[in-house]
Amino acid sequence: MAETETRKMMTDPPSAPLYPRRHAPFRVHWNWYLLQQCNYGCSYCPEVEYKRTKTAPLPILNVSLDDWTRIWDRLFGLYGSALIRFAGGEPFIFPHFIDFLAMLTEHNAIDVTTNLSFDVDEFLRKVTPDALAISASYHPEHVSLGEFLGKLERLKREGFCVSAALVAYPTFLGSLKKTIEGFDRADIQLKLIPFRGKYQGRDYPLAYTQDEKDVMRLATQTRNTDGNVINAQWFREMVEKEEKRQEEIRAYNERRPDPSPPPAPVPESGNGKSAPPLCRMGENYAKIYADGTVRRCCCPGVPVMGRIMDKDFRLLDAAGPCDVPCLCWKPMKLGEYESRWETLWQGLVHRKHPLKTEGD
């Protein structure tokens, strides 16, 4: 979609109350890629590419806690209680991140992806478990399974909703059975994320061998039935369907004369070409990048909607057309998966701001 078109949709007056959102998942999901920097340097991490290429990372946003409070109070006034998922980089190295979380959790439910290297004592002093989930990433190159599980179990005992994830990097698959047993004993969900990237010159996930795929399937047979469903879905979407997706991307790039500019304007329906699908990403979901820019989803090529710090920042008021290759395994395209949106987009709800649906 052309950028001017996106801006127009954002500035037209809303025709209906903005909260709850009119369609599942009935609230806004923000995915905030807060910073590129991390105190670890995992072999398989695309976020630390700047370290390998010796280029400077994007600077960390310099916004005071008072200004963040004003920005998020305004968004709460517009869209009500949202779910904000933090990722990066390591969010806990963002300046005063624990105080920032304490402010945000007043109104919003938060889910933080972290390597768990932060000061758990300070965290427990300042943040209550009312509205915060920890999605801990286990990185065996930097921490032992025992130390990692010990911290996570402590947070769980204090009332926080906790889960964990592990990248299915080829060198971790030999101990995967033992790792799964450890998480099962602690009764903590472990999500297995298929590795995307190069290892020993081979491109993953396409390069997984049959033996490796068989080991990965252990993650669909754990004690945690919800985790089994998620792992099975990721395996299907990110491993089994990868070949087909790569073909689609190749075909799209061949069609485009120059891949660097933003996508061409959306064709009008009725001109002989089929209209692009309408998607509610941008209405019910948005991704915030390290420099504050907001896009409707994570897929390359989607246009910028503004900056989260803009005084008049607005989400789309309705589904908008999209013509970029969709890499998302749970897009909000109209007519696709709609009956499953509510389940696919489940997440922590603020205890003091319960989730409202359109009928409430």
Ligand code: SF4
């Ligand atoms: S902890 Fe996460 S962000 Fe940091 S280097 Fe490892 S994978 Fe990357």
Ligand code: SF4
């Ligand atoms: S999820 Fe897919 S269809 Fe929706 S905006 Fe993103 S790329 Fe487009």
